[in-house]
Amino acid sequence: MSQIKNPVLPGFNSDPSFIRVNDTYYLATSTFEWFPGVRIHASKDLIHWNLVKNVLDTTTLLDMKGNPSSGGIWAPDLSYADGKFWLIFTDVKITDGAFKDMTNYLTTAPTIEGPWSDPITVNGVGFDASLFHDQNGRKYLVQQTWDHREYHHPFNGITLTEFDVATMQLKPETATTIWNGDEVKLVEGPHLYQINGYYYLFAAEGGTIFTHQEVVARSKSLGELSFEPEPDAPFITNFDTPKTYLQKQGHGALVTTPGGEYYYASLSARPWHHQNESSTDPRGWSTLGRETSIQKVTWDQEGWPRIVGGHGGQTLVDAPKDAIETVAPKTHSQHDEFENSMLDINWNTLRVPFSQHMGRAGHGKLELIGRGSLANPFDLSLIARRWQAFYFDAETKVKFDPYSYQSMAGLTNYYNHSNWSWIFITKNDDGKRVVEVAENKGGLRNGMYTSYLKDQAPIIPDGTEYVWFKTEVRKQSYTYLYSFDGSDWNETGVQLDAAVLSDDYVVQEYGGFFTGAFVGLAAVDYSGYQSTAEFESFDYLELGDEITADGSFTFDKPTNS
Structure with missing residues (x-):
């Protein structure tokens, strides 16, 4: 069987948003202060990937002049519904101190190549926003929520707000907190999925350092704080696997193949050490940045997702049974x-x-x-x-x-x-x-x-x-x-x-x-x-x-x- 070799997107390609449209998979990744914003790679086999589009390639779509380092585009969310692509992205203007001034935008396109519409301002409640298309036809913005008050934790849960397609605006009066995360804190990067009668919420925690992880919660409804956490969490992490090849796995997204298999794309890193350093403290230096890796997912008898091979992930992962061979360069030279x-x-x-x-x-x-x-x-x-x-x-x-x-x-x-x-x-x-x-x-x-x-x-x-x-x-x-x-x-x-x-x-x-x-x-x-x-x-x-x-x-x- 063909195998996926991780990372599939080497070098700074982080916070992957992962979708499939017909027989093609797409990964959209963060670009921060680098222009153009939002890189999109495509594949039909999950093994070989081609960079096909840099979406935010005009100042109409994105202007970051004066943005701080590591500001700009955080965790874009790519989705497909109603015959078009939807892209939610965040432009972060303040990165230090009590505040995270930011604006979330929405742009759409009939094809991945565009043309992409002029961005619509959505809100500034928090970063890592994603758009959830409910099977009942309603749409919701799911996002981390920022709290500047020094007597609160700045990561104030995951907020759900209904999006009105008729006006292409949010309905702020519908905003509700659906998940506060657990004691690890720093809950962010949310994505919602409907599977087997449940709403599954995937969210990152622990910050994007070596304590990073992804957790899963589920609910029969989208009510306030209605989600129950996955037992034996986290879903994926390398905090307790310091010697595995991949580190920092967590923030990412879930996809299903045409044949019904599940895969999860997450950020990851490959730290190395100087000869005179411990292999665990410091855990290492990730000069290639946070990259994208893909892990296979199965479901246990209680209906919870599990990473094949354990929550530390694998370097080599079995590719989908229905993979279509994709031609891509062997190197990035x-x-x-x-x-x-x-x-x-x-x-x-x-x-x-x-x-x-x-x-x-x-x-x-x-x-x-x-x-x-x-x-x-x-x-x-x-x-x-x-x-x-x-x-x-x-x-x-x-x-x-x-x-x-x-x-x-x-x-x-x-x-x-x-x-x-x-x-x-x-x-x-x-x-x-x-x-x-x-x-x-x-x-x-x-x-x-x-x-x-x-x-x-x-x-x-x-x-x-x-x-x-x-x-x-x-x-x-x-x-x-x-x-x-x-x-x-x-x-x-x-x-x-x-x-x-x-x-x-x-x-x-x-x-x-x-x-x-x-x-x-x-x-x-x-x-x-x-x-x-x-x-x-x-x-x-x-x-x-x-x-x-x-x-x-x-x-x-x-x-x-």
Whole structure:
């Protein structure tokens, strides 16, 4: 039998909303401050997946300028009813402190490709909202409820509010709390299903760290606090399975196959450790972010859902008996020569779409106009793609004549405004073009900046038009190299800790952060003189993570690295 190999969506693809329409399965995942918003992957076998759409791809649908890091799109909900797709999404504007200012929106489309309608404002009661289409024809918004009052727990249960299709608005007077969660608290990510005469509520708890879990409750009605919890909970968690390959499983959604089998898609993570660290404390560093995995579900004699293999989940999962083979790339490697004005679907920008303000692409080059620093949440010229493997090389070719040391352009590994590094062209105090490597990490605000090469920064020879940059990522660490001819590579001698680019590192310093590491191209000119960089190519080459017969993965350094 064919098997699903987890994670099915490697690299930052979290909070999956999981549906089936006829013979096609769809996964919609969170994108937070990265633009476009809401990635949708499709499959017919649950094994092989293709990225088919980034839904929120215009400022009419989504404008996040100035959003905080890890704000933006939280836990979108994709559903299909009445002959069309429905997408509920949340734009979070405040991530720290007592408040979570947010707006929930609704957009619809006749097909997954669109066109998607202008968004309708739904409410701001809480995040992780989903739309439930009752078999009796009524619709309800199901959502986490936020409470800013310091003498209450901020996660104030799961609220159900009827949605009026005639007006396309909620009916606030119908709002009721249907579930308060259990003593683990932090109840969020709700989805409702009707199965065998019951309403089943799936909800996440414990926060999206190593204490994360998913619980299930059920009721014969949608009355206030009418849901009873599943015995022997939780439904899925890795809190008590610290040595399993997948960790942090929880928040997700349920789907049924045409043949009546059930599967559950949830976020997950694959932490690793430094050699001098315990395998359980800290539990590890998840540089690929929160990914999507799929587990098979059975039902016990009392009608409760159970994860096949136990609530810790499995790396290898039997695929559906009626799976239809799906063709998809074997790796996520990418080669881009920027022949088209539209960026490749794998590229992302921060908060706003790629525009002429940032630069332009086409005819074999990408031009990026130097704007704000990599710490700037308002005005930044950067395009980036996810890390999707523990071992990869990324390379680019760039032409740049900086105005001064305030002008920089090059190749970056980036987590958020506070945690990033890059290799770049700039000018030294003697007016010479040089290669520098810098890192920014930690801190409650914008972190600490370190220049690694300083007075020893290599001078770019006069007459050199292009400089090649490369990063080699090797799970626990990564480094940067440069070349003046594209053939002979020079090491910088700078080896950086990859853990800095993980949720687990950032959460030690402040708040909850939810994305993952990216690699990309950037141009900075905070002098305001708009020095422009020209990138001629980009390559992202995955070097392979091989699965073994027992269902675990090996991460030995590839022989071709």
